[in-house]
Amino acid sequence: MFSLAGKKALVLGVANEDSIAFGCAKAFRDQGADLAITYQNDKAEKHVRPLAEKLGTDILLPLDVREDGQYGQLFDRIRQIWGHIDICLHSIAFCPREDLHGRVVDCSRNGFITAMDISVYSFIRMVRRAEPLMRHGGSCMTVSFFGAEKVVENYNIMGPAKAALESVTRYMAAELGPKGISVNALSPGPLKTRAASGISRFDELMNEAAERAPTHHLASIEDIGAYAAFLASREAENVTGGVHYIDGGYHIVG
Template structure:
């Protein structure tokens, strides 16, 4: 079995113990990686810090991805503490509620820009800062959804936003491949996370996914984490640029 012993992993996007990022953090730690875990703000810290401490995270730091100063401070701390980073996971997405619930054609300019900045460009900003700390190579991952590829009812503007996220994943994989840095988009099926609960009729989406998936099961954060841990391993070093479906086959049934 693969090992991540001694690898240094940054996890961005844990909100609580139902977060996809938390499932990934658990799996990376189980395989031996040392963790740096961020929280959004003081309100989020009380939920995230206990989880990070349970996982033995060596770095626990604030990160609002809209604040460049916090991004800089985080990576400065990683440089001072570890001198490098081997794995970066980005699991951050946001859209103002009024735009998330609107038709795509009615999306405001401000809401569209905010959704793209937080959900997509923050991934670019993360990878840009990680690149100089990955001289032997490394792995960068983000989290997408099938609504990037096909129209999913009530996913609305987040479909085009996730499509952009998948596209930048491919372009960055092409640019960074010669440096040994792989870039991936994880695409889990519907999971009952805090962020996803903001979608209209989300419980119906969960039921539909379980019914339509060939396995007739919803994916768990632990299963997503196991896949992410493999992609972070040396054994997966020649895999890059992909959108990796972890959804019980949900994406193949149309």
Template sequence: MFSLEGSKALVVGIANDQSIAWGCAKALRDQGADLAVTYLNARAEPHVRPLAERLEAEIVMPLDVADDAQMDALFAEIAARWGRLDTLLHSIAFCPKEDLHGRVVDASAAGFSVAMDVSVHSFLRMIRRAEPLMPDGGTCMTVSFYGSEKVVENYNIMGPVKAALESVVRYTAAELGPKGISVHALSPGPLKTRAASGIAEFDEMLNRAAERAPTHQLATIEDVGAYAAFLASREAANVTGGVHPIDGGYSIVG
């Protein structure tokens, strides 16, 4: 069995114990990784800090990805405390409600820009800061969804946004591969998370997904976490650039 004992991992995106980021953080910790965990703001901190304590996180700091100063402070603390970073997990996305619930063709320039910045470019900003902390290689992961490649009802503007995120994964994997840094997108099927609940008719989407998947089961955050932990291991060092479905076969059914 692979081990992450002594490795250093940054997990961004824990909102509660139903978050994909929580499932990943717990799996990384269970395999021995030391963790740095972030929370969005003062309102989120009371929900995230107890979870960080359960994980015995060594670094717990605020991070609004739109604030470069906060991001700089986070990576400076990682450099000072650990001197390196082995794993980066980016599990955040956002789109203003009026754009998320509207037609793609009607998306506002401002809403589209915010969705791309928070959901996609923030991953690039994190990778750029993580790169010098990974001199001996490392793993960078983000979270996508099947709606990036197929039209999923009510997923709307997040489909093109996730498509851009997956393209970023491929290009950065090609650029950083010579340094031993792998880049991945985890692609679970529909999951019951607070973020996903903002999608219109989400409960109906969950039911249809379970019926459609060959296993007739929705993926869990534990499923996603197990896969993330493996990708963070040295045994997966020669795997990079992929979008990894973790969905009970949901994505293979036409």
């Protein structure tokens, strides 16, 4: 059995107990890792802090991914307390509601830039900040979706955003591989998270996915956390640049 004992893990995107980021953070902690968790703002802190305390988190700090200064404060604190980092998980995505619910061809310039900045560039920023602290290698992960490669009804502009996210995953994996830093994307099927609730008719998408998937089961945050913990382990240090489906086989069904 693999272990994360002694490893230091940063998790971005914990919103509540149903979030993918929380499932991953719990799996990292269960396998022995020390945790750093972020929250977006003061409003989010009251929801995230009790979860962080429940997990025995070492570091809890604000991070609005649009603010460069907060990235610096976060990683400076990690450097001061831990001196290094081994695992970084990014589970953040956003698009303004009016653009998310509209056609891709009608997406506003601001909506497109916002979706790409928060959903994609924030991952690049995280990895760039983590790189100097991963002196002995490490594992960086993000969360994608099948809508990155196939058209999923009502997923709209988030499809191109996730496609870009998967592409930067491959490029960063190639660039950082010589340093022993892996970069991977997790691609679960539909889950009922707060972020997903903004997608139109999402309940229908979940029901269809469960019917179509060979296992007839949607993935849980525990399933995703277990896979993320494995990718963060020494046993998976030669696995990089991949999009890893955790969806009951949903992605193989035409």
